[in-house]
Amino acid sequence: MSKNISFIDGLEGILKYREIDINQLVELPYDAVSYLLIMGELPGDQELADYSARLRGEREINREAIDVIRMCNFNIDSMEALRTIVSFISQFDPDINDNSPEGNMRKAIRLIAKIPTIVAAYHRIANGKEPVPPDPSLSHGANFLYMIRGSKPSDLEAEVMEKDFILSAEHELNASTFSSRVTASTLSDLYSAVVSGLCTLKGPLHGGARAEVMAMIDEISSPEDAEKYVLEKLAKKEKIMGFGHRVYKTYDPRGVVFKQLSRQLAEAKGNMYWYEIAEATERTVIRELVEKKGKPIYPNVDFYSGVIYKYLDIPPKLATSIFAIGRVSGWIAHCFDQYEKKKIIRPRAFMLDEC
Numbered sequence: 348m349s350k351n352i353s354f355i356d357g358l359e360g361i362l363k364y365r366e367i368d369i370n371q372l373v374e375l376p377y378d379a380v381s382y383l384l385i386m387g388e389l390p391g392d393q394e395l396a397d398y399s400a401r402l403r404g405e406r407e408i409n410r411e412a413i414d415v416i417r418m419c420n421f422n423i424d425s426m427e428a429l430r431t432i433v434s435f436i437s438q439f440d441p442d443i444n445d446n447s448p449e450g451n452m453r454k455a456i457r458l459i460a461k462i463p464t465i466v467a468a469y470h471r472i473a474n475g476k477e478p479v480p481p482d483p484s485l486s487h488g489a490n491f492l493y494m495i496r497g498s499k500p501s502d503l504e505a506e507v508m509e510k511d512f513i514l515s516a517e518h519e520l521n522a523s524t525f526s527s528r529v530t531a532s533t534l535s536d537l538y539s540a541v542v543s544g545l546c547t548l549k550g551p552l553h554g555g556a557r558a559e560v561m562a563m564i565d566e567i568s569s570p571e572d573a574e575k576y577v578l579e580k581l582a583k584k585e586k587i588m589g590f591g592h593r594v595y596k597t598y599d600p601r602g603v604v605f606k607q608l609s610r611q612l613a614e615a616k617g618n619m620y621w622y623e624i625a626e627a628t629e630r631t632v633i634r635e636l637v638e639k640k641g642k643p644i645y646p647n648v649d650f651y652s653g654v655i656y657k658y659l660d661i662p663p664k665l666a667t668s669i670f671a672i673g674r675v676s677g678w679i680a681h682c683f684d685q686y687e688k689k690k691i692i693r694p695r696a697f698m699l700d701e702c
């Protein structure tokens with residue numbers, strides 16, 4: 348069953364969730380894709396309406412969580428706060444000790460619904476503002492941007508945010524999903540499994556690369572500067588963030604969609620600046636590494652998504668947390684699969700040599 352949650356063809360650049368290509372899935376609401384991942388099939392109209400209503404009804408976080416956010420250190424990445432608050436709110440979940448499928452489903456809904464509210468509240472408080480309560484009339488993506496800004500996003504911005512969550516939602520047995528599964532395999536609770544995923548996602552070789560891409564785009568400063576920047580990095584044998592992948596040996600299919608979306612946003616905002624820096628960076632990396640050296644180093648999921656966050660006015664500090672908002676549905680789908688197996692994951696040490 349776990350192999351069907353998603354499928355990757357790293358040579359052809361194909362990604363499917365539950366046997367459906369991501370290019371089709373990005374046309375759906377995030378809630379439908381979340382349902383697909385967790386339940387194994389796409390919802391009908393009524394099932395989607397019920398699932399969305401349950402998610403929208405669980406978006407609020409309690410006063411205690413807001414108080415803890417106020418005590419966080421805002422000088423560091425938001426992932427530290429997100430990890431802490433997800434762990435903190437688990438104590439208030441009435442189903443924390445109920446590991447039945449029904450209890451786990453209720454926890455899953457709360458986790459998916461509340462994580463965007465935690466991230467947005469953190470952002471507001473870090474910037475000296477009061478948190479904005481969730482608006483149940485808005486989609487997952489639109490509501491997140493609304494809670495961050497205090498005003499409703501444009502239709503295009505909301506659509507891009509939804510697609511970002513969808514493209515980030517699942518990716519087979521990546522490092523953070525593996526962590527979540529290992530925790531679930533001990534029959535520990537779903538919050539603990541999600542916290543494991545968060546701890547692993549934050550590393551710069553995994554979800555943390557998105558924030559590094561944003562910092563890189565700021566550092567490059569102009570499209571003309573991109574070539575020089577890349578050449579200098581490569582001469583120092585440093586990696587260019589947002590490029591390369593353990594599984595894809597061609598263009599990451601999520602990167603293809605993110606590139607189109609970032610161009611669309613750039614055009615809509617009448618500001619091609621960051622897009623052009625990114626394109627010039629991509630051109631140089633492909634020329635230097637793919638064409639000259641034959642290495643399959645193309646933009647991955649984090650490259651053009653980082654560009655999108657610049658256009659959405661999202662600071663780098665939030666980038667990995669936003670990745671987590673999308674990815675939590677994938678972690679949960681894997682945890683449910685692992686709970687069914689009731690088998691502990693216990694690799695032998697010699698297997699590390701193959702990693």
Ligand SMILES: CC(C)(COP(=O)(O)OP(=O)(O)OC[C@H]1O[C@@H](n2cnc3c(N)ncnc32)[C@H](O)[C@@H]1OP(=O)(O)O)[C@@H](O)C(=O)NCCC(=O)NCCS
Binds near residue numbers: 553591592593
């Ligand atoms: C994702 C990543 C960890 C995959 O690692 P991997 O499969 O173990 O590949 P390696 O690190 O062994 O790289 C293989 C070769 O390509 C080069 N390479 C890989 N990614 C590169 C990058 N982003 N920039 C420059 N060179 C890169 C390596 O230097 C290595 O060269 P060598 O064979 O001459 O030593 C790696 O590509 C990377 O660190 N990318 C940047 C971080 C990033 O964007 N992470 C998000 C992943 S979704």
